[in-house]
Amino acid sequence: MSSSKTKSPVRADQSATPQQQGRRPDASMDLLNQIMRQPLDPDYARVAAQGAPPPRLRWPLAIIAVVIGAMFAVSALQTTRSAPVIAGERQELISRIRNAETEQDTLRAKVTALSNDITRLRGSALGNDSASRELEGRINVLEPSVGSVAVTGPGLAIVVDDGPDQGNDRARVADTDLQILVNGLWIAGAEAVAINGHRISNLTAIRGAGDAITVDYRSLTRPYRIEAIGDPKTLQADYVESSGGAWWNLLEQNYQMRHEITDVKELTLPADPGMVLRYARKAGS
CATH class of the missing domain: 3.30.70.1880 (Protein of unknown function DUF881)
Known part of the structure; x- marks a missing residue:
């Protein structure tokens, strides 16, 4: 009586090697390997290459830069040249203000002298009667309050x-x-x-x-x-x-x-x- 041996089935997920399953050992590392080999997205390199102006635009840009620089230089030169004129005008204005203040002081002194004359004439014109003395007293009380006398x-x-x-x-x-x-x-x-x-x-x-x-x-x-x-x-x-x-x-x-x-x-x-x-x-x- 012939006997036959029965082979046990092999489960692919337990005994089969990666080579037998058709996969590389580092297949799960593909994403990390790609990031390490190419850290920047290809679009960045493409945009950077397109960002440089074409040769035909470089000369106009250079001319514009030169013109702007010349304008700044001219402005600085004009400011430097006009500084003495502005300083002279300022000094002249200060002198005019001081002269006006001196003239004002002179006029104030004249006003004070005339006020004293008015006070003296008023005293002589009022007389010595009771009404005049009463009016003189009222004036003497009010003058300090209104500021007309020291x-x-x-x-x-x-x-x-x-x-x-x-x-x-x-x-x-x-x-x-x-x-x-x-x-x-x-x-x-x-x-x-x-x-x-x-x-x-x-x-x-x-x-x-x-x-x-x-x-x-x-x-x-x-x-x-x-x-x-x-x-x-x-x-x-x-x-x-x-x-x-x-x-x-x-x-x-x-x-x-x-x-x-x-x-x-x-x-x-x-x-x-x-x-x-x-x-x-x-x-x-």
Whole structure:
């Protein structure tokens, strides 16, 4: 009796080698190998090759570059040549301003002299009767308040100036800052106020002119010294609590702007030259 041997089937996924299955051993590494051999996409090389301008466009581009460079050179040359002219014009303008300020000072002195003459003539014209004496007394009371005469008395000296950060416009003293300060002094009971020697009255204008601050169109220089005559017992405390004192306390804390207050036993503030006699009429007419 013949016997036949039965062969066991071989499972391809267990006993067959990669060569028997028809696959390379590193078939699973193809993607990584391709990335290592060619790290850049072929489109990058194609676009880079097409990006260079063709030879026929290189000369026009070079000419444009030369023209632009020449324009910059001409502009720089013109600026250099015009610098002395601009400096001369600026110096001439400064000289004209200084001459105008000198002339203004002369006119102010004439106004003061004429005001004194008017006061003397008024005193001689009023007479010695009771009505004249009463009118003279009223005038003497009102003159210091309106700023038509110089006044002397105790008070405060306040010095203010810009903060250290010159690049910040808010750290610079503006005309509105001085206006708020002066209004605070009036609220605190000041009887007379002056800024850098210029008497402040109800006709005085504190304005900004470019980078400068003017009082009655006269430019001020830093630092700004504000003098106020008033009751030495209450003036400083009332000013600190006023809107002007609060405003400057804010500027001092936030922008380190200078704000120094000093009690002064005696101040002399000049008359406001703008307070002049503009018209008059005879009593009873």
